[in-house]
Amino acid sequence: xxxxxxxxxxxxxxxxxxxxxxxxxxxxxxxxxxxxxxxxxxxxxxxxxxxxxxxxxxxxxxxxxxxxxxxxxxxxxxxxxxxxxxxxxxxxxxxxxxxxxxxxxxxxxxxxxxxxxxxxxxxxxxxxxxxxxxxxxxxxxxxxxxxxxxxxxxxxxxxxxxxxxxxxxxxxxxxxxxxxxxxxxxxxxxxxxxxxxxxxxxxxxxxxxxxxxxxxxxxxxxxxxxxxxxxxxxxxxxxxxxxxxxxxxxxxxxxxxxxxxxxxxxxxxxxxxxxxxxxxxxxxxxxxxxxxxxxxxxxxxxxxxxxxxxxxxxxxxxxxxxxxxxxxxxxxxxxxxxxxxxxxxxxxxxxxxxxxxxxxxxxxxxxxxxxxxxxxxxxxx
Numbered sequence: 001x002x003x004x005x006x007x008x009x010x011x012x013x014x015x016x017x018x019x020x021x022x023x024x025x026x027x028x029x030x031x032x033x034x035x036x037x038x039x040x041x042x043x044x045x046x047x048x049x050x051x052x053x054x055x056x057x058x059x060x061x062x063x064x065x066x067x068x069x070x071x072x073x074x075x076x077x078x079x080x081x082x083x084x085x086x087x088x089x090x091x092x093x094x095x096x097x098x099x100x101x102x103x104x105x106x107x108x109x110x111x112x113x114x115x116x117x118x119x120x121x122x123x124x125x126x127x128x129x130x131x132x133x134x135x136x137x138x139x140x141x142x143x144x145x146x147x148x149x150x151x152x153x154x155x156x157x158x159x160x161x162x163x164x165x166x167x168x169x170x171x172x173x174x175x176x177x178x179x180x181x182x183x184x185x186x187x188x189x190x191x192x193x194x195x196x197x198x199x200x201x202x203x204x205x206x207x208x209x210x211x212x213x214x215x216x217x218x219x220x221x222x223x224x225x226x227x228x229x230x231x232x233x234x235x236x237x238x239x240x241x242x243x244x245x246x247x248x249x250x251x252x253x254x255x256x257x258x259x260x261x262x263x264x265x266x267x268x269x270x271x272x273x274x275x276x277x278x279x280x281x282x283x284x285x286x287x288x289x290x291x292x293x294x295x296x297x298x299x300x301x302x303x304x305x306x307x308x309x310x311x312x313x314x315x316x317x318x319x320x321x322x323x324x325x326x327x328x329x330x331x332x333x334x335x336x337x338x339x340x341x342x343x344x345x346x347x348x349x350x351x352x353x354x355x356x357x358x359x360x361x362x363x364x365x366x367x368x369x370x371x372x373x374x375x376x377x378x379x380x381x
């Protein structure tokens with residue numbers, strides 16, 4: 001069996017690249033795997049964060065060619081020709097933004113006409129932040145793909161609306177266990193971050209955009225501090241104006257909120273999550289979030305809002321708590337309850353109990369099963 005992956009891989013940074021690498025390595029136990037990644041992912045004008053690259057990212061354990069320029073049509077042809085020489089039974093793409101439809105559809109369309117099947121791993125089918133032509137671009141990609149892996153009920157519903165009857169499988173999002181290298185204990189992680197060894201610590205992690213609701217959490221935090229001596233750590237890149245958030249942090253009081261701005265290395269990610277008692281996802285909208293799966297991989301419970309597929313990942317009272325979105329009082333009450341009732345030890349046990357079901361090998365088996373059902377005309381068994 002021959003399988004090709006297309007999308008961000010090292011040295012591109014972030015969860016998407018890590019996801020494709022870990023899926024590819026799980027698939028490589030069962031098939032011959034090759035990949036194409038970007039020469040340019042986002043044009044600089046469209047990328048509000050810092051660098052798009054992670055020089056420390058390790059290369060995956062399968063061949064990767066940097067060929068695809070997201071806005072370079074000649075590279076789309078080169079990618080298609082390169083993939084055609086491999087003649088895979090399946091091409092797997094991570095799908096998260098309509099912007100990539102022209103590049104992806106042009107790169108894989110010629111292969112489909114020769115019998116290769118195209119599978120999308122769907123993070124989102126309806127983007128969080130709407131732009132002109134989103135629906136048209138998404139439908140273009142759906143016309144150039146055959147099967148779909150979804151990881152939440154909300155994405156499954158969106159797929160049924162956009163492409164009724166499309167072959168799909170709903171699979172658990174694997175956990176990002178690669179961050180846990182045993183570099184830190186709770187005590188040493190807190191020492192590295194300058195946090196009180198015995199204090200109460202909540203973590204907001206990831207890049208900051210309005211839909212992620214950090215402003216709601218910061219509005220809630222003075223209510224939390226009125227009841228508990230907890231510290232909030234905010235770690236990530238700002239993809240919008242940071243000034244309003246900084247004003248909220250200052251208003252929360254000295255030492256109430258610790259800001260670690262910028263992209264966090266893998267080592268820092270391990271320290272941040274091992275230092276935390278709970279991870280908070282105050283999103284206004286979402287389909288799912290890889291942050292939950294980093295938290296669970298490192299044994300940390302979560303408090304999340306009831307939006308998209310986020311609540312599906314939580315067993316209330318066992319692995320975390322669920323609150324309504326955009327309600328600072330409800331969010332503050334849940335955080336206070338978590339600390340007042342000492343829920344961390346019981347919830348950590350609940351997190352450990354679900355880890356086996358969220359493995360990359362399980363995802364790989366589902367992927368191969370879906371491709372089997374799609375019956376490629378070449379490059380398969």
